[in-house]
Amino acid sequence: MSQQNNRPLSGIRVLDFTAFVAGPYCTRLMADLGADVIKVEPPHGDLLRAVSPIHREHSTYFGQLNLGKRSLSIDLKKPNALEVVTHLAAQADVLVENFRPGVMERFGLGYLSLSEQRPDLVYCSISGYGQTGPAASEPAFAPLIHATSGFDFAMRDYQEGTPPPSRGRPVAADVLGSLHALAAINAALFRRERTGQGERIDIALIECIQSLLPFEFQRAQIDKPGRIVPIYSPIKTQDGYILVMPVTQKNFESLALALDHDEWLTDPRFSDASERIKNWTTLWAMIEDWARQHNSVECEAALLPSGCPYGRYRTIAEAMGQPQVKARNGIVEVSDAVGNFKVPNTPLRFQRASYGVGTKVPSLGQHNRDTLAEWLDMDDDAIRALEAEGALHAD
Secondary structure, three states, rough: OOOOOOOOOOOOOOEEEEOOOHHHHHHHHHHHHOEEEEEEEEEOOOOHOOOOOOOOOOOOOHHHHOOOOEEEOOOOOOOOOOHHHHHHHHOOOOOEEEOOOOOHHHOOOOOHHHHOOOOOOEEEEEOOOOOOOOOOEEEEOOOOOOOHHHHHHHHOOOOOOOOOOOOOOOOOOHHHHHHHHHHHHHHHHHHHHOOOOOOOEEEHHHHHHHHHHEEEEOOOOOOOOOOOOOOOOEEEEEEEEEEEOOOHHHHHHHHHHOOOOOOHHOOOOOHHHHHHHOHHHHHHHHHHHHOOOOOOOHHHHHHOOOOOOOOOOOOHHHHHHHHHHHHHOOEEEEEEOOOEEEEEOOOOOOOOOOOOOOOOOOOOOOHHHHHHHHOOOOOOOHHHHHHHHOOOOOO
């Protein structure tokens, strides 16, 4: 069996109508697992193609999220384009889209229409607030979901005082939405094997991000929850920051011995977990006092062998060079139309099945002809006719 055919999703055809992050990362992971993913793009392409970081006019941000896919650029407003896409959907096992609710239906590409021609189609929609409810039609990006879900304020509660929510451009909601979509799609495919039935999947980013906050979600329902303890704050060293997490009694004892503070073991303030929580600020201040006397390398030499969970704050560039990353082939080199760049390897690892992030980024419309020939058995004359009417586009 070839390596490609040994991948878990080998033989699964995916029609990908997604853009930006929520959706593209889900279908990228499906490509990592061997699915044939056709990224359907408008004539101007996924807008992420123009978002920095840009390397010689190509977005490596877009590249990382779309490796291993094939690109079909087609203008759905052209007379014959919609019919072509409808025929492609009839050949797909999975369709993934992340438009606002109602957009696919207006094109005649909603689940009800497409499932009539292919009842076993697994159709997954990813949106900010879901397909139903009063907020369903509201536009949403990950930072908006972080703001409206309570996530940003929940993170603010861990800071001193009452600062405004922190700035940034995290895409946690998008990544979580992609992972939940992947899980649901694979479950639906497994169910299809047993029942022959397709499925309509509805993934809401706001529900995904709230699932990331079990402690905070439950705490919000208590009238007087008190202060949050323990808080594992960054600990400043002479040249950086470290973090320790003495969660268990054994962790604490290991920490005390590593810091040459054996007296902590008999200090009644730290005798058990409940006492340590009562005196957490005092304990943390004592750890900080020790760390200020050492640089990060010295802290690591003392703490790493101790058995107390420990980590040293690193930049992404520093983390990329760590021995653990190299040992697991955690960074791989890939390429787009203008050169090579590095990306994290797929986090989906198997012992028996093959897997791996794709090494090529598709250029816009690169696979127009291949897709139509392979999926629809369309001949050259028919493809040329679509090109002549302006339905197909390519860089």
